[in-house]
Amino acid sequence: MIAADGLTRSFAGRVVVDDVSFTVGAGEVVGFLGPNGAGKTTTLRMLLGLLRPSSGRAQVTRPVGHLPESYRGYDALSVEDQLRFWCRAHDLDPGDAIPPALAAVGLEDLARRPLRRLSKGQHQRVGLAQAVLGGPPSLVLDEPTIGLDPTQLVDARRLIRDAADRGTAVLLSTHLLAEAAAVCDRIVVIVGGRVVAEEVPGSSQELEDRFLRLVGEGGRS
Amino acid sequence: MIRAIAGKDLRTLWTSPLPYVVGAVFQAALGLLMVDQLAARDQAVVQPLFPLAGFLLLLVVPIVTMRTFAEESRSGTLDQLLAVPLRVGGLVLAKWLAAWLTVLVLTAPAAVFVALTSLWGDPDRGPVIAGFLGLAVLAALATAIGVLASTCTESQPIAAMAALFASIVGWFAHVGDPAVGDAGLLAALSLSERLRLFAGGAVDTGDLTFFVAGTAAALVLAASVVELRRLR
Numbered sequence: 001m002i003a004a005d006g007l008t009r010s011f012a013g014r015v016v017v018d019d020v021s022f023t024v025g026a027g028e029v030v031g032f033l034g035p036n037g038a039g040k041t042t043t044l045r046m047l048l049g050l051l052r053p054s055s056g057r058a059q060v061t062r063p064v065g066h067l068p069e070s071y072r073g074y075d076a077l078s079v080e081d082q083l084r085f086w087c088r089a090h091d092l093d094p095g096d097a098i099p100p101a102l103a104a105v106g107l108e109d110l111a112r113r114p115l116r117r118l119s120k121g122q123h124q125r126v127g128l129a130q131a132v133l134g135g136p137p138s139l140v141l142d143e144p145t146i147g148l149d150p151t152q153l154v155d156a157r158r159l160i161r162d163a164a165d166r167g168t169a170v171l172l173s174t175h176l177l178a179e180a181a182a183v184c185d186r187i188v189v190i191v192g193g194r195v196v197a198e199e200v201p202g203s204s205q206e207l208e209d210r211f212l213r214l215v216g217e218g219g220r221s
Numbered sequence: 222m223i224r225a226i227a228g229k230d231l232r233t234l235w236t237s238p239l240p241y242v243v244g245a246v247f248q249a250a251l252g253l254l255m256v257d258q259l260a261a262r263d264q265a266v267v268q269p270l271f272p273l274a275g276f277l278l279l280l281v282v283p284i285v286t287m288r289t290f291a292e293e294s295r296s297g298t299l300d301q302l303l304a305v306p307l308r309v310g311g312l313v314l315a316k317w318l319a320a321w322l323t324v325l326v327l328t329a330p331a332a333v334f335v336a337l338t339s340l341w342g343d344p345d346r347g348p349v350i351a352g353f354l355g356l357a358v359l360a361a362l363a364t365a366i367g368v369l370a371s372t373c374t375e376s377q378p379i380a381a382m383a384a385l386f387a388s389i390v391g392w393f394a395h396v397g398d399p400a401v402g403d404a405g406l407l408a409a410l411s412l413s414e415r416l417r418l419f420a421g422g423a424v425d426t427g428d429l430t431f432f433v434a435g436t437a438a439a440l441v442l443a444a445s446v447v448e449l450r451r452l453r
Contacts (some may be wrong), residue, residue: 011433045300048300048304049303049304049306049451050300050303050304050451063305063306063308066301066304066305067242068297068300068301070297071297072296072297072298073298074229074233074298076232076233076236076237077229077232077233081232085228087224088222088224088225089225089226089305089307090305091303130301
């Protein structure tokens with residue numbers, strides 16, 4: 001479970017996240033949408049324990065798989081060694097955890113290649129594999145499909161859906177409304193640090209219309 | 222976890238050209254300075270090795286330590302590490318351990334000078350062992366200072382310069398102390414004065430405590446800086 005309960009955060013007296021509350025249950029994919037500067041990343045950092053809330057509470061069932069917005073691994077390590085390191089960090093058996101994670105992102109053939117020799121899309125897939133290592137009960141993904149080609153995009157959506165079907169609570173922050181419409185059970189829209197909508201996504205076109213309206217209204221308020 | 226992070230750091234360091242280049246430059250500079258010292262003294266003695274190696278170490282260590290936290294912070298991997306429920310103290314200790322081991326490996330070939338000196342003379346074993354122990358604890362403290370500097374910035378050059386500045390100030394702390402030789406405060410803090418006693422063959426628990434306590438204090442400070450960054 002991932003839960004934000006009245007999360008608020010100020011920087012130098014300026015409130016950037018204001019009383020944000022939502023819950024992501026087991027087996028659910030919730031899209032976290034908002035324009036740039038809306039407070040998405042700050043909220044995610046509070047949920048992950050990387051930033052102390054000014055008030056409110058974050059509750060996340062651990063271990064939590066995390067893919068940051070600009071994923072960077074250790075360039076000198078091979079894909080396999082990178083995943084082996086994170087297995088040790090999470091106290092997982094690499095023999096059990098690595099093969100399914102590599103298979104899920106289609107990187108079995110590149111397991112021994114150093115990260116510095118991977119393309120941007122391949123790099124992003126390593127980040128996804130790292131996030132789903134060991135099937136964590138919670139997943140926080142920040143723009144997970146950046147740099148992926150259309151085939152890889154479909155595979156990534158399937159990976160996210162499969163994780164949820166296995167009981168993982170998935171919080172997906174994205175700018176791609178089509179992606180949110182395709183994979184999310186619910187969406188939470190944040191504008192100006194406040195949650196302005198929490199609803200089912202509907203079709204891609206419907207979501208786009210509603211999102212633009214919400215962002216417009218939020219921006220004026 | 223400490224083993225995993227230290228192993229990862231060692232692997233990352235040693236698959237880059239950095240330790241090989243730094244090690245080669247360190248040994249070449251040490252060799253030239255030692256030959257100069259031996260020629261000037263016209264004696265096969267090892268004592269000049271330790272202050273020379275100690276001072277050169279202070280120049281080398283910041284290059285090894287500058288990336289420990291600054292690079293992880295800049296690339297965002299530090300956030301990934303901190304998202305894992307691990308103890309920040311363990312993280313700092315692991316990174317210091319990897320850097321210290323690297324510095325020790327870079328220093329080890331200095332033993333060649335002892336072997337060479339033994340061909341023409343008969344150096345006492347005690348001062349040699351004490352001298353290398355002194356270099357090891359000096360490296361431990363300098364590495365801890367370097368790790369601390371690296372926690373304070375995302376810029377590797379700034380981390381290196383800050384660590385270098387702090388170490389050099391420590392090395393020359395006794396200069397200008399009116400009470401040099403009479404246990405003045407600045408002389409007591411001087412890294413070179415402490416190392417000089419080791420090189421003389423005297424392993425004093427006070428000197429050992431100074432280096433160990435200094436190392437521990439720098440690491441505790443480094444852990445506090447990382448913790449503050451996590452929960453700022």
